[in-house]
Amino acid sequence: MPNEYKRKTNRGMASKEIYELASEEVMLRNKSLRDAATSYDINHTSLYRYIKNKRMRAIRPSNHPQLDIIAPQCLPKRKKNHCVNTFDLL
Template identity: 50%
Template sequence: MRNYKRKTERGTTSKEVYESAGAEVLQNKMSIRSASEMFNLCPMSLSRYVRKNKNNESCLLGYVKPRLIFSQETEHELASYLLKRSEIYFGLLPIEVRKLAYQCAVKLNLKNIPPSWLKNNTNSALTIYNHYTWEFMVLLKTTLIEHRQPGCIILEKQEARKQSIRTRRKRKSAVLTDTPEKDSLKKSMKKNWPRPKNV
């Protein structure tokens, strides 16, 4: 799905609400179900949050992308660089952008680099599932740049400069001024013109 639109508000609750609900459960011994109704939370999410707080584990709220390679800041930096390149000239080709993304990932020592990137020295593995490439998705997310490949600008088809053969033939034999020769030519053409046969 290209541009997914959320249908629910689930997973968008702030951390402060979870902290206050967790404090009610842990300190005031309120039940998880009543605390979730009081703070308008999902009971399972609240119980998960309370359990992780008891075990002193790091608790991430909402939906998290676990296999994300670049952070949002790095993606924005990469997109602004591509925007600058496109203003100077045409920008980078899709293959060059993929190579640049691989080089950035290696230079920054990122943990989630897929093995296919290391094998091909590009991020080509992400482009198989769709016609649109990875860099197009990055630029769509950052909404900074319009993706286009370098090439000729196609203009609308122009009309032919030459006149058609019929009009050109007529123009050659036509006398353009009002003279007695022109009138005599018209009369002779009418006489010689074949008349339709009566049926």
């Protein structure tokens, strides 16, 4: 009989509302990022990324496509392999 899975950390368990409240404290109430993350018991780097993405969504209209990071692809070019970005193919 297999063992039951027991979660070892609470990483990734914070809700979106928690991030929203913490980001409001940083952006509107000028609280430091680390203090807000500590008071809401979330990771400060995750909070930083959430705020960064929130600011980018405010700047960029929603009808424009989002640019994702695209890894270079190695394509055969003549006799040797040549790595190009996907943007070069457009």
